[in-house]
Amino acid sequence: MKSEKESNVSWRGIFQQGSLIVLMSLLLVGGCAVTRDPLPSWNDGPNKRAILGFVASVTTPGSVNFVPAEERIATFDNDGTLWSEQPMYFQLIFALDRVKELAPQHPEWQEKQPFKAALEGDLKTVFSSGMHGLLELVMETHSGMTTEEFTQIVKDWLARAKHPRFNRPYNECVYEPMLELLAYLRANGFKTFIVSGGDIEFMRAWTEQVYGIEPEQVVGSSIKTKFEMRDGKPVLVRLPEINLIDKEEKPVGINQHIGRRPIAAFGNSDGDLQMLQWTAAGDGLNLMVYIHHTDAEREWAYDRESHIGRLDKGLDEANAKGWTVVDMKKDWKVIYPFQMK
Amino acid sequence: MKSEKESNVSWRGIFQQGSLIVLMSLLLVGGCAVTRDPLPSWNDGPNKRAILGFVASVTTPGSVNFVPAEERIATFDNDGTLWSEQPMYFQLIFALDRVKELAPQHPEWQEKQPFKAALEGDLKTVFSSGMHGLLELVMETHSGMTTEEFTQIVKDWLARAKHPRFNRPYNECVYEPMLELLAYLRANGFKTFIVSGGDIEFMRAWTEQVYGIEPEQVVGSSIKTKFEMRDGKPVLVRLPEINLIDKEEKPVGINQHIGRRPIAAFGNSDGDLQMLQWTAAGDGLNLMVYIHHTDAEREWAYDRESHIGRLDKGLDEANAKGWTVVDMKKDWKVIYPFQMK
DSSP states (O other): OOOHHHHHHHHHHHHHHHHHHHHHHHHHHHHHHHHOOSOTTBOSSHHHHHHHHHHHHHHSTTOTTOOOGGGOEEEEOOBTTTBOOOSSOHHHHHHHHHHHHHGGGOGGGGTSTTHHHHHHTOHHHHHHTHHHHHHHHHHHHHOSSBHHHHHHHHHHHHHHOOOTTTOSOGGGOBOHHHHHHHHHHHHTTOEEEEEEEEEHHHHHTTHHHHHOOOGGGEEEEEEEEEEEEETTEEEEEEEEEEEOOOTTHHHHHHHHHTOSOOSEEEESSGGGHHHHHHHHTSSSOOEEEEEEEEOTTTSOEEOTTOSSSOOSHHHHHHHHHTOEEEEHHHHBSOSSGGGOO | OOOHHHHHHHHHHHHHHHHHHHHHHHHHHHHHHHHOOSOTTBOSSHHHHHHHHHHHHHHSTTOTTOOOGGGOEEEEOOBTTTBOOOSSOHHHHHHHHHHHHHGGGOGGGGTSTTHHHHHHTOHHHHHHTHHHHHHHHHHHHHOSSBHHHHHHHHHHHHHHOOOTTTOSOGGGOBOHHHHHHHHHHHHTTOEEEEEEEEEHHHHHTTHHHHHOOOGGGEEEEEEEEEEEEETTEEEEEEEEEEEOOOTTHHHHHHHHHTOSOOSEEEESSGGGHHHHHHHHTSSSOOEEEEEEEEOTTTSOEEOTTOSSSOOSHHHHHHHHHTOEEEEHHHHBSOSSGGGOO
């Protein structure tokens, strides 16, 4: 039989060791929380500090700006805000690739614009067909199949198509600093939504995997679908009819889909201005951010004169109202994840 | 200075006391988890067991039917599934009350149907105006204001209007067993969505407080809105144009809004049949539930012949396919929360 003293020492040993481990863990966790930079790809500066300060303010219990987690809605434009949009919208490249694939089934396209130009690779003529022509291209190539078939078509395209400049799949041409920002916001109780002019199903095929944004948190333009029974199994068939989300329709889409006003909104063009205005008009503290494409070397530099992602009125309003304008060249250490060391 | 021995005893005492508390807590928590009934208002029987069994099966790691949390989507019809829909849809009662309130500003309604009949309380004529007349009633009374004004109008109405049979606010005429079911599903990692023919903003005004269902998880018919600047402040104005969600449009709305197929769906009428079919056509285990109104004494009894919430084709298909048909009279110990002891 062991002596009581021996037994005591043993108990004490275990307990003290336990305490020490707990204490060390706390110090370690505490230390990490204080010192780990949640946005390592962002250079220090007023823009990074504005974002960190906003998040700290709305998440600190007792703060006058505190916002309960369920109301922490952050909305993000996609093209030019989360991934690149040059040399043209990636979804349009997808549509042009689809025209080539589908051409054998559409002999009439050989003579019909803008399909003829698309088949000849004459982008100038394609673009000169204007919004009407581009929408026709999109509708013809994005409809006629079931929703599940379309999702598979998008996934197959992403698996083989490469960005002409970076020779990478298009869904790798996403911004590393924005991936960090999305994760940081979610870690602070935010719900992150995409609000984009892009086709909602085109995005949902990959946004969960790439951005961590779930399908129900994607708002976008949509193709009308029709419920049908095929061999006793229900399917949704995509029709050549589109509901566009852009400019004024962004707040409309936010209200329709989310039903709450964002407290933070991120865009890069005049098409996002109304979303930022809608966010700014909310009660309490809010954060409006424009991503300004200033880096011709690592990405592209464009704003007031660009046909894609024009930022003109929005830049004026951001400057006048003191919104955050992220300078990609100055604020971002790296652009794409594949450039990380 | 205390002796080492004294100090030892003290350490040991604290540690042993600590262990005991931890042990007792574990036993207590463990015991509760095993014995507490998550659906106390449901009588034991095959329907309750089907629901509990389904949830256990899809949430047990390693189970062949396991579904990751992000895919645990459950959709609920509202009228007749989560709250009562007799003597008529509550939103229609709201519309009729609004007609009376707005009548002084609409002298033309004195001669125009179905407004004239609504003002005279002649419900038979109101209903005989058919879908077209009812939609006109809804649109005229649900549009012309901003989204925020409309939400306030609904809240004010709920604060003063009373159900004619129970003399309770309409949003207290919700089903206690379904409240338990919603909470139980969420506690098991499900996302609970409403998919209803009702106006989305009419529901969002109270669904979070009553059901715990957040605005972004409400799918419904919607009034078109328009972005406008009023005194430099953006507003969304409700237009007299409606996008109805019913029958075939329920799967369409689910796909559009949620972007994932439910694994569990709950309805009470033929208008929910396509939603249940869409759910049943998914891969893996799924749960299709009809709430059958069988209790004329405590609520109402109606199905195949009813003008409101007709359940005819749906009942046949449920029986043929072995879906769960909840018998309100037999399966539910209590109907409304205000009847709880």
